[in-house]
Amino acid sequence: xxxxxxxxxxxxxxxxxxxxxxxxxxxxxxxxxxxxxxxxxxxxxxxxxxxxxxxxxxxxxxxxxxxxxxxxxxxxxxxxxxxxxxxxxxxxxxxxxxxxxxxxxxxxxxxxxxxxxxxxxxxxxxxxxxxxxxxxxxxxxxxxxxxxxxxxxxxxxxxxxxxxxxxxxxxxxxxxxxxxxxxxxxxxxxxxxxxxxxxxxxxxxx
Amino acid sequence: xxxxxxxxxxxxxxxxxxxxxxxxxxxxxxxxxxxxxxxxxxxxxxxxxxxxxxxxxxxxxxxxxxxxxxxxxxxxxxxxxxxxxxxxxxxxxxxxxxxxxxxxxxxxxxxxxxxxxxxxxxxxxxxxxxxxxxxxxxxxxxxxxxxxxxxxxxxxxxxxxxxxxxxxxxxxxxxxxxxxxxxxxxxxxxxxxxxxxxxxxxxxxxxxxxxxxxxxxxxxxxxxxxxxxxxxxxx
Numbered sequence: 391x392x393x394x395x396x397x398x399x400x401x402x403x404x405x406x407x408x409x410x411x412x413x414x415x416x417x418x419x420x421x422x423x424x425x426x427x428x429x430x431x432x433x434x435x436x437x438x439x440x441x442x443x444x445x446x447x448x449x450x451x452x453x454x455x456x457x458x459x460x461x462x463x464x465x466x467x468x469x470x471x472x473x474x475x476x477x478x479x480x481x482x483x484x485x486x487x488x489x490x491x492x493x494x495x496x497x498x499x500x501x502x503x504x505x506x507x508x509x510x511x512x513x514x515x516x517x518x519x520x521x522x523x524x525x526x527x528x529x530x531x532x533x534x535x536x537x538x539x540x541x542x543x544x545x546x547x548x549x550x551x552x553x554x555x556x557x558x559x560x561x562x563x564x565x566x567x568x569x570x571x572x573x574x575x576x577x578x579x580x581x582x583x584x585x586x587x588x589x590x591x592x593x594x595x596x
Numbered sequence: 597x598x599x600x601x602x603x604x605x606x607x608x609x610x611x612x613x614x615x616x617x618x619x620x621x622x623x624x625x626x627x628x629x630x631x632x633x634x635x636x637x638x639x640x641x642x643x644x645x646x647x648x649x650x651x652x653x654x655x656x657x658x659x660x661x662x663x664x665x666x667x668x669x670x671x672x673x674x675x676x677x678x679x680x681x682x683x684x685x686x687x688x689x690x691x692x693x694x695x696x697x698x699x700x701x702x703x704x705x706x707x708x709x710x711x712x713x714x715x716x717x718x719x720x721x722x723x724x725x726x727x728x729x730x731x732x733x734x735x736x737x738x739x740x741x742x743x744x745x746x747x748x749x750x751x752x753x754x755x756x757x758x759x760x761x762x763x764x765x766x767x768x769x770x771x772x773x774x775x776x777x778x779x780x781x782x783x784x785x786x787x788x789x790x791x792x793x794x795x796x797x798x799x800x801x802x803x804x805x806x807x808x809x810x811x812x813x814x815x816x817x818x819x820x821x822x823x824x825x826x827x828x829x830x831x
Contacts, residue, residue: 504735504741535819535823541806543783544777547781548776548780551749571770574770578810
């Protein structure tokens, strides 16, 4: 297991930056610890002090990036009483974070596939976190049929899959442009067809 | 139950399904033997990958479980990935045949979607190892497998897209809507497979149907279809 972080460690930060860059470009299966150390200009011994192995390194750094994204999303949602406003704020914060650094977005969203069972579990947790936010829509649902959390899980899967496809195709740099599409997918089961379609006409940044 | 009505599910035990042909010299044609070996290896791959995950499944284990020699494995496949992809393709093709058989294109579109979802859920329950291979492990088995998974979602899109004719404002809908919906539905099934909660899978049909139909026919019609599905599930 990796050691907990204590204060600032510039060499570790260089390892993190090199890992993000290399894994985003080549995928985890094509990267090894030695290449990361060379890119980061640190010795193998330092890598081994920070991480148990390559998978540990990937998961720890992935976890740190994910927490940074979640903190941005949580800050954006804070104080938004209405679920619908909170979904917009969360979506905007997430898209801005992802488009800010496309390498980091690829590392976070694309490289997680095929990176081992721990990574799969991590990805499942990410989608479940999205589902937890969307599930609040049950309180604003227009229909009379009762819904369960399954609806949020379907929507979260649709939202995550769309973000993954955009990241993979390189269009995450224009993430804010497809935010209305994500909001449509997130709100349609709760607000209904017409109201969700109206979201597609919103141009949040113009 | 659509799946069983069609007689597609194999009621033999795994051991029977993996049993070798008689050893030694016999009159069974060589092609038949080769095909039988290939089928056993694909079946063994599905069983092993579902149980242990792709990464912990080895060529040696596949050969041993399929009761073939290692050299036979390499006569059919260059490596584990190729074998996995063949198992994926074979499973998706088999599922496609079942859909083609059971979903009547003359039915109203919403009924076709309802039948299609019901067939999907029944197939997943009846053939869990294959379902796990296609839905869960394909996302962990490298770039080619992931591309196959994406293609599987895209195969569903044209049928869903037909529903746009029922929405007067369909031109507003995002291009990627159908693949996104398919991805969301499969995600829900994925979660149930990962957590082993597949017994009540059929109970998800009404909610899955409601989400799928709403963009096209609106929430009122979608709720009506979901109610009808609920009644079928309860029956």
